[in-house]
Amino acid sequence: MARLLTFIVVVLLLGIGFAWLADRPGDLLVTFGGMQYKVTLMVAASAIVAVVAAVMLTWWAIKSLVASPYALRRHFRARKRDRGYQSLSTGLIAAGAGDGPTALRMVKQAEKLLNVDQEPLIKLLDAQAAMLEGRADDARAKFEAMLDDPETKLLGLRGLYLEAQRLGARDASRHYAEEAAQLAPNVEWATSAALGQKTTHGDWDGALALLEKQKAGKQIDKDQVKRERAALLTAKAIHLFDADPVSARPIALEANKLAPDLIPAAIIAAKVLFQQNELRKGSKILEYVWKKQPHPDVAETFVHARLGDSAIDRLKRARHLAALYPHHPESNLAIANAALAAGELREAREAAEAVLRSAPRESAYLLLADIEEAQTGDQGRVRQWLSRAVKAPRDPAWTADGYVSDQWAPASPVTGKLNAFEWKVPVEQLGPVIDYQREFDEAMAETPAASAPPREDVKPLIPPRIEGSGNAAPKVSRDDADVVDAEIVQLQPTPRPDEDTASKTQPVEKTAKMPPSPDKPQKDAELVIPVPDDPGVRPEYQEERPNKKFRLF
Structure with a gap:
C-alpha cells in the first residue's frame, strides 16, 4: 500500500512539473563541439526523463541477468521446502490420527526434502511413527537423542515421560518430569509431576522451592500460587505437629493466613493453638471455616478443643457450633454425636432424624443404629438401621481425580496436582431410584417412642x-x-372368578394353605x-x- 501511494505521488509531481513548464515557454541553448543546439524547455525535460528511465531499465535488466542463476536456485529450493513441509504436515496429521504407515512414509519424504538438523519436527514425527508401530525401543532412543539439542531437550523429556508412564515406570516418569521442571518451571505437566514426587517423599522444602520457581515464571495466577503454597505448608505442619508442635505453629498459621477457607489448614492451626491453651483464637478460626463449609473434622476438633471437658460441655460446644450454620446436615450430625456421648439420647435421635429428612446418608443411619443400641437395646431395630445404611447414599469424602481418601492430602496421587482434593460425595454408578423419604417415614412409624423403655411384656x-x-x-x-x-x-378368601380381574394383579404375600374345618363350611x-x-x-x-x-x- 505504501509503495502504491509513493508511485501515485511521484506521477502527480511529474505531471505538475510538466504543466508548470508548459505554462512558461522558453528555449534551451546548448553549445557542443562548435555547434549550437536550441530546444524548448519541454523537449529538454522530456529528454532528461527518458534518459533516466532508460538507464534504470538497463540497470535492472543487467542485474536480473546476473542474479538469475541464484533466483532460479532459490525458486527450486523454496519449492522443495514447501513440499517438505507439506509432507511433514501430512505426517503429523497421520500420527495424530493413528495412521502409522502413512506417518512413516511422510517421515522419509520429509527427510529427503528438508534438513533434519534444522527441523526438529522431523525427529518428533519419526519418534511418534515408531511408537505407533510398536517400536518402543526405537522411540525411546529417538527421544533420548533429542536431549543433546537444547532446542529439543524439553520435547525429548516430555516424550520419555509419557513413554515411562505408559510402561508404568512411575519413578522414571517422575525423574524426567523433575528434570523438565528444573529446565522450564512454568510447564504445568512437569511441575505437577515433580511436586507430586516431592510430596510423596515428604520433601516439603523442595516442593516449596519448586513452587517459588514456578511463581517467578509469572505464568500462573497469584491466587492459585497462594492456595498451593498453603496446601504444602499445611502438609508440613501436619507432619511436624506430633513431633514438634512449637515448630509447627508458625507454619500452620501462615497456611491459614494464605487460605483461610482451606479446611485442613484451619484444623491444624486450631490444633496447635489449642495445645498452647489459646482456646479462643483457635475457636475463631474453626468458626470462620465452619460458616464457609461445615465439615465433620472441624466439628470434631471444635468439640474436643479443651482437654478435661465433660460430655455435657462438649455437647454445649456442639450446639454453639451448629447455631452458626443451622439446619445443615453436618450441624445436626455434630449435635447427634455429642448428645449420644453425653447420654442425651432423645436429642441425639431427633438430630439424626433431621438429617434423614433433609439429606439421607450412610452415617446418619449408622448413628441411629448406635442410638437404638444405647436406648432400647432392640437388636432387630439395630439391624434394620444397619440394613438401611447399606442402601443409603455415601457420605462426602476427600476426592481427587476419581481417588477417594479418608484423609486429606496436599497433592493428587494420580496426577500430582497440588490442592486437588475436594470434599464432595464420590461419584458412583447410578443404581435404582430409592425413595429414602418413604423408607424413613415407614421406619419412623415402626419405631417406638424415643422416651419409651424396651417392653418386656411383648413376646x-x-x-x-x-x-x-x-x-x-x-x-x-x-x-x-x-x-x-x-x-x-x-x-383372606380366594377371589372368585366373577370378581374384578384388577385384584388379581395385586402382589400376593407368602401364604400357607389351611385344611378345611369339619365344623364350618368348606371355603x-x-x-x-x-x-x-x-x-x-x-x-x-x-x-x-x-x-x-x-x-x-
Whole structure:
C-alpha cells in the first residue's frame, strides 16, 4: 500500500512539473563541439526523463541477468521446502490420527526434502511413527537423542515421560518430569509431576522451592500460587505437629493466613493453638471455616478443643457450633454425636432424624443404629438401621481425580496436582431410584417412642407349626425354642372368578394353605404370614452388651 501511494505521488509531481513548464515557454541553448543546439524547455525535460528511465531499465535488466542463476536456485529450493513441509504436515496429521504407515512414509519424504538438523519436527514425527508401530525401543532412543539439542531437550523429556508412564515406570516418569521442571518451571505437566514426587517423599522444602520457581515464571495466577503454597505448608505442619508442635505453629498459621477457607489448614492451626491453651483464637478460626463449609473434622476438633471437658460441655460446644450454620446436615450430625456421648439420647435421635429428612446418608443411619443400641437395646431395630445404611447414599469424602481418601492430602496421587482434593460425595454408578423419604417415614412409624423403655411384656409372635393332614382339624403347637419371623396372622378368601380381574394383579404375600374345618363350611382360605424386615429377638434372650458404634466396613 505504501509503495502504491509513493508511485501515485511521484506521477502527480511529474505531471505538475510538466504543466508548470508548459505554462512558461522558453528555449534551451546548448553549445557542443562548435555547434549550437536550441530546444524548448519541454523537449529538454522530456529528454532528461527518458534518459533516466532508460538507464534504470538497463540497470535492472543487467542485474536480473546476473542474479538469475541464484533466483532460479532459490525458486527450486523454496519449492522443495514447501513440499517438505507439506509432507511433514501430512505426517503429523497421520500420527495424530493413528495412521502409522502413512506417518512413516511422510517421515522419509520429509527427510529427503528438508534438513533434519534444522527441523526438529522431523525427529518428533519419526519418534511418534515408531511408537505407533510398536517400536518402543526405537522411540525411546529417538527421544533420548533429542536431549543433546537444547532446542529439543524439553520435547525429548516430555516424550520419555509419557513413554515411562505408559510402561508404568512411575519413578522414571517422575525423574524426567523433575528434570523438565528444573529446565522450564512454568510447564504445568512437569511441575505437577515433580511436586507430586516431592510430596510423596515428604520433601516439603523442595516442593516449596519448586513452587517459588514456578511463581517467578509469572505464568500462573497469584491466587492459585497462594492456595498451593498453603496446601504444602499445611502438609508440613501436619507432619511436624506430633513431633514438634512449637515448630509447627508458625507454619500452620501462615497456611491459614494464605487460605483461610482451606479446611485442613484451619484444623491444624486450631490444633496447635489449642495445645498452647489459646482456646479462643483457635475457636475463631474453626468458626470462620465452619460458616464457609461445615465439615465433620472441624466439628470434631471444635468439640474436643479443651482437654478435661465433660460430655455435657462438649455437647454445649456442639450446639454453639451448629447455631452458626443451622439446619445443615453436618450441624445436626455434630449435635447427634455429642448428645449420644453425653447420654442425651432423645436429642441425639431427633438430630439424626433431621438429617434423614433433609439429606439421607450412610452415617446418619449408622448413628441411629448406635442410638437404638444405647436406648432400647432392640437388636432387630439395630439391624434394620444397619440394613438401611447399606442402601443409603455415601457420605462426602476427600476426592481427587476419581481417588477417594479418608484423609486429606496436599497433592493428587494420580496426577500430582497440588490442592486437588475436594470434599464432595464420590461419584458412583447410578443404581435404582430409592425413595429414602418413604423408607424413613415407614421406619419412623415402626419405631417406638424415643422416651419409651424396651417392653418386656411383648413376646415375639411365633408362627404355628401345622401338623396332620386330610380333613382332620390341624394341631397347632408353639415351641418357645423356635423363634422365627412373623407379625400378623390373617385369613383372606380366594377371589372368585366373577370378581374384578384388577385384584388379581395385586402382589400376593407368602401364604400357607389351611385344611378345611369339619365344623364350618368348606371355603378356600389362606394363612397369611407376612415376614417383617427384621425379626428381632426375645428380651430375655438379649445379652447385655457395652455401648458400641457400628460401622459397615
